[in-house]
Amino acid sequence: xSNRKPMMAGNWKMYKDAAEAVELVQAIGAGxxxxxxxxxxxxxxxxxxxxxxxxxxxxxxxxxxxxxxxxWEEEGALTGEISPLMLRQLGVTYVILGHSERRQYFSxxxxxxxxxxxxxxxxxxxxxxxxxxxREQRESGAARDVIGKQITGGxxxxxxxxxxxxxxxxxxVWAIGTGLVAEPQDxxxxxxxxxxxxxxxxxVETAQAVRILYGGSVKPANVSELMDEPEIDGALVxxxxxxxxxxxxxxxx
Ligand code: 13P
Numbered sequence: 484x485s486n487r488k489p490m491m492a493g494n495w496k497m498y499k500d501a502a503e504a505v506e507l508v509q510a511i512g513a514g515x516x517x518x519x520x521x522x523x524x525x526x527x528x529x530x531x532x533x534x535x536x537x538x539x540x541x542x543x544x545x546x547x548x549x550x551x552x553x554x555w556e557e558e559g560a561l562t563g564e565i566s567p568l569m570l571r572q573l574g575v576t577y578v579i580l581g582h583s584e585r586r587q588y589f590s591x592x593x594x595x596x597x598x599x600x601x602x603x604x605x606x607x608x609x610x611x612x613x614x615x616x617x618r619e620q621r622e623s624g625a626a627r628d629v630i631g632k633q634i635t636g637g638x639x640x641x642x643x644x645x646x647x648x649x650x651x652x653x654x655x656v657w658a659i660g661t662g663l664v665a666e667p668q669d670x671x672x673x674x675x676x677x678x679x680x681x682x683x684x685x686x687v688e689t690a691q692a693v694r695i696l697y698g699g700s701v702k703p704a705n706v707s708e709l710m711d712e713p714e715i716d717g718a719l720v721x722x723x724x725x726x727x728x729x730x731x732x733x734x735x736x
Contacts, residue, residue: 487694489710490650490717491733492524492549492611493724494579494698495531504531505538510727512544519734521717524549524577524611525724529565536574549577549611552585555595555602567606578603579719581637582613583656593636600637604648611650611719612637613698614677618657626655627676634680645685646692651677652719658699660721664709670697671712678714703732710736 499507504527511525526549527535536548554564570578580603581596596612603610614633616626630653641649653674658665665673674695682690697709698719709715723729 485691485713485716487692487716489521490524490694490696491521491730492577492579492650492652492696492717492719493526493730494551494582494719494721495525495527495725496551496584496721497528498725499527499531501531501534504528505534507725507727508535508538508544508546511730512539512542512546514727514731515545515734517545519545520736521734522547523734526551526577526579526611532570532573532575540574547576548574549579550575551579551582553578553580553599553603553608555598557602567602567608571606571608576609577611577650578608579611579613579652581633583615583654583659587656593633596633596637597639600649601640604641609648609650611652611696613652613654613719615654615656615659615699621655621657626673630673630677631680634677635684638681638684645681645689650694650696651681652696652698653677654698654719660700662700664700664702664705665697667708667712667715670709671714674712674714701733703729706733706736 524547539546550570553567580599585591600610614630616629620626620629678690694716696717696719697715701718701720702723
């Protein structure tokens with residue numbers, strides 16, 4: 484048994500306006516019993532971060548706030564962008580970086596994801612660093628190499644202890660939003676591979692301490708078989724995190 488604290492993180496993507504987001508986090512907060520096995524993280528859209536953050540703070544709820552993206556610069560003439568410090572000042576703890584939707588639709592690369600990871604760590608934000616192979620890459624047998632490249636590319640120049648500062652999320656692209664969840668054992672194997680890569684650069688002790696989540700069609704019906712796998716430390720959840728009851732039931736896998 485590892486002593487890594489499990490994590491359930493809801494990635495709300497571009498769903499929930501500011502008012503709906505506050506309603507959802509209120510409902511989640513009201514449903515927490517204190518006996519949850521996992522750390523609870525919600526990642527609303529930018530426009531809802533302040534409202535959700537203020538509510539979490541005023542209720543003293545056991546919910547951590549995450550953002551879904553950021554720029555790597557501190558400030559600048561970068562229309563439409565948000566800086567790491569701007570997030571930090573809203574009470575944001577985590578930031579999802581390198582999600583496959585950002586790589587696919589917004590041209591993010593290992594190099595830009597790397598800049599973001601370095602910038603997040605610099606201000607004390609904890610990246611939830613996403614990696615994952617496409618269906619074609621999996622079918623051609625390239626998945627492990629692809630993931631290896633994403634991990635080493637994303638972590639270039641990252642030094643110091645990573646244990647409590649970085650979360651990795653393995654999200655096979657073909658499993659996202661498709662209802663096609665990875666076989667728990669396959670996800671476990673890939674996560675072990677990721678841990679080994681981290682271990683070869685940062686040492687086994689660090690690799691054993693870094694939390695690595697699975698993401699892609701996680702639902703109340705499949706969460707426990709995933710969480711039974713020893714390498715899987717939690718989940719990054721899209722669709723099933725948008726409803727309070729379904730998200731709450733993921734916390735009691
Ligand atoms: P779904 O849970 O909707 O498949 O989305 C997964 C995801 O992309 C989380 O970041």
